[in-house]
Each structure stands twice: as C-alpha cells, then as structure tokens.
Amino acid sequence: MTLLEIKNLKVTFESSLGKVKAVEDISFKLMAGETLALVGETGSGKSTIAHSIMNILPPNAAVKGKILFRNQDLLQMSEKELSQIRGKEISLIMQNPALALNPVFSIGHQMTEPLVIHESLKKSKAILQAQDLLKRLHFKGPGVAIKSYPFEMSGGMKQRILIGISVILNPKVIIADEPTKGLDSRLKTMVLEELKLVKEMEHSSMLFISHDLHPAREISDQIAVLYAGEILESGLTVDFFKEPLHPYSKGLLESLPEKGFKPIPGTPPSMIHPPEGCKFHPRCPYKKEICTRKMPDKVTIKGRDVKCVLYN
C-alpha cells in the first residue's frame, strides 16, 4: 500500500544570483513498512524534498507538483490541517542535533512537548511515557537523561534523543535527514540500530536521506540516486549495490573506501545555470553527443528506473 507519493515535484528558490532549481520533476512512492533511501551529493536536493514534505521551506521557495499522504495532497492543506499531520503522522529527524535541540530547555521538556500539545497528556504522564520510550531504545539511565540539558550530552546522545522526540507520537512516516552525519562508526551503528528498532516498534515507513552510501545500504529496501535535483536511478537497494546502472551510480560506488576512494572527476553543476541535456554529462566517462542536448527519458531495466542514454 502506498503511504506517501511524490508526483512531479519541482522546487525553486529565488536568490540574488538567480533562480536555484533545487528539485526538478521528482516522483517516487513510499510503501507502508518500507524504507526508501535518497542518496546523492550535498546540494542534490535531498533535504529540500524532506522539507517540502513537511512544508517547512523558506518563503523564497516555490513548490509545484503533488505530495500525497494517504491520497491527500499536503501542498493543498492549510497550516492548521498540516499541524495535525506534522509530528503525529509524518515526523522529521533533523540533520544537526546540536542545532535541532533547544539549548535552554531540558531533554524532558523537549521530549514531552509533542505529547502535551498533540495528545493533551499531563506533564507527569508524558514524562513517564518519554522515559519508557528511552528505555525501549536501550538508553542507559533514562531518568538522568530526562533531567539533562543538551549541552550535557554528546553528539551521538543528542541524535538519539532527536530520534526519540520524532517517534514519540508513533508517526506513520519517519523522515531521517542525514541522521548519522559526523558520527563515529560506533555511534553510527548505534543510531542505525535505533532507527531500525523504532521502525519495527511503530510499523512505520522511513525516508532515509544520506550522502553516505554505507548506512543507506544497511537500512533501506529501496534506493533512489539524486543528482542536481533529479533522480537518475532507483530500485531495489540490493540490486543497486550489486550492479549500478547509471554512470553516476557507478562513480559513487567506485568512490567508496573498499574500492580505493576513486573520485568522480569534476564537480556538481550550478543549480542556477545547469548544463543542457543530461546534467551529469560534463563528468560522464560514457557521454555521447546527444547527452549534451537532451535529458534521456526514464526507462525500466532489470527492475530499476534509470535515466541514461546507454539504456535508451
């Protein structure tokens, strides 16, 4: 069953240098109980998609297309209607735990706030529920954590608290935006285990956003590769890592440590003045003349959707 469907999403930002084409004609589906990883380089539009779903883009953003949650278009909803969905039905685990937590409120206050607002729980009951959740997430000393302030916690602990806050209302869709960024390998593993646990506990679906392919491989069922605001390849995660189809996907996998850190030559294109045709063509080792003029159509090959002239 499709829980969340993105249809022809386009997001542009007005800037002093021109119009930034952050997301261009993106479509995908998130099925119930499934984890979909959105991977790509910084600036490829991953977080913009997440923020579009939550409708928290800055005022200079223009959004077109449809974001259907249980067949209701989130982009057509009023702020009041959205406030019933944000946090309760769809929650976002923010990228930077140091900035996402309020430094002047205790962890207990921040964890119980959604329960007090959405569920009208009494503070004392909400505290017990928050402690219980931390316990289920294998948090050592939940009683102490509840009374602590963000500055008393490490980056990894803060990230785990953010996960707790995001799932305390049992949302149906969890959007995890780079939840393992900057963490060491031990904490990375811990956070991934926690995400798997909350997903199983709440039978939720997850949109996992990452520039790091390792956690995406570990946690996702489906994967979509973004480049300069477009999905170039999508399909089953297992198949993708076994045999990437798009030249950019191949380059990404070649740059992994186990392949010897072989870089993709060049840099991502300007999002204000992107190149004509396929946006990857200036860096592509397989480019043909047509790539400089026309963006290839999406084709389905080996069960995967790919946009490349090699398969047209």
Place this chain on the structure above:
Amino acid sequence: MCAVQLEIRNISKTYETGLFSKKRKSILKDISFRVEKGQTFGIVGESGTGKTTLGKIIAAIEKPTSGEIFFRGNPLKRKKEEFTTFRRKIQMMFQDPEGSLNPKKTIQRSLVEVLDLIKIPREKRTAVIQDILRTVGLSEEILVRYPNQISGGQNQRVTLARILLLKPELIILDEPTSALDTSVKAQILNLLKQLQQERNLTYVYISHDRDVIRFMCHDIGTIINGRLSSMSSSTVEGISQRV
C-alpha cells in the same frame, strides 16, 4: 633513513571543570610519538577522546599541561618571533569546511589576507593566486563567491589553498573529510596524497574513520582513555588490523 620531523614527548593535558568545586579532568596522559618527514601519522579514537585537543597542542593553539614538542629536532620555543615562524611551518585544517572561512569575506579576500601576511607584492598576487587555485583544483570564477555560495568540498580546497600559501612543512588534518560526501571525500583524500608526494609534506591525520586512516596513514596511534595505547609502524595491512 628519514629525518624525524615531529616528536611529541610525554604530553599531558588536564582541564579544570566546575564553577564552585573545582575538579580536574585529565584528557591526555603521557602521549609520545614521532613522525618522519613526508610521512602521515594517524591518530584514531572515538569522539571525545582528546584527538582534536592533541592536534591543537601540536599546532600551538592550546598549551599542554606538561610535556614537550620537538619540530625538526628543536624544542618549540614560545618566544614571539620564533613562535610566528613555527606557526607558519605547522598548519591545521579543521573538520567544518564552512566554519574554517570567514563568511563575510569573498574567497579572493580570504586568499589575499594570507598574501598580506606573507608580504607578497601586489604585482605578483594574481599569478600566485592562479597558481594556488590550479594546485588545489579550483577555477578562478570561485574568487568572487562567499563561503556559503560554494560546496563543502570547494570550501575545504580553499582552506587547503590558504594553508599551502604559507608553505607549511607539517599539516594537522583534523577530520577534514568527515562532513563531505563520499565522492568529494575521495577527491580531497587523493589531492592530499598528491600534494604530500609533490611537496614532501608531513601530515598528522586525526580521524575516527578507519577507512580513511587505512588509505592515508603510514603509522597510527590509538587514543583510549587519554593514552596513546597502540602504535603501528608496520604495513598498511597491520594498521587496518589494529584499527
């Protein structure tokens, strides 16, 4: 046999914590190691183990509680004129690409600032900037931009360009790629290796990423509970096993 470029002898660092009842917290305990010229020494350990503190002590950004640092066989003096010379030979590159550059200055201004410091005459500046941009793989169009208008990888390249203008002999690299994408990380690591070979640079590479350490380092030390508990001077394979 290679010359020893850097020697750390019995470095310890203790902080005082608490507002009313002072407590002493020992971060680094009796750390000693040597790095030969043109080699990379990796310092690994989990977050919060004092890796960055050790890097800052080597770069003279922080003072050790006890212990000595020898650079090219000479103990580091803290007199002002000697200190300035030493600081230029030892540079540090930080984790946060955007935070390393002044957000209110264009890239050109950030580079010219260094040229002012090393007193490069005006007529030579364009050529020097063109040369350094070529070295780190950046185009000239980046000069008019601000740090928030370029990517993380480009910011790290600009930081590296500023460092290289000072003609350092030793660079302390504190997780310089941890905030970067996989493909950009690969670009920066390969660039660092290439520069090391071309300029015979010595690196101290601080990271919690075992793959990066394995790729970059000749020797490693692991910080556990404030002590440098294991060291390897053997092969890369030996390093990977120890990490």
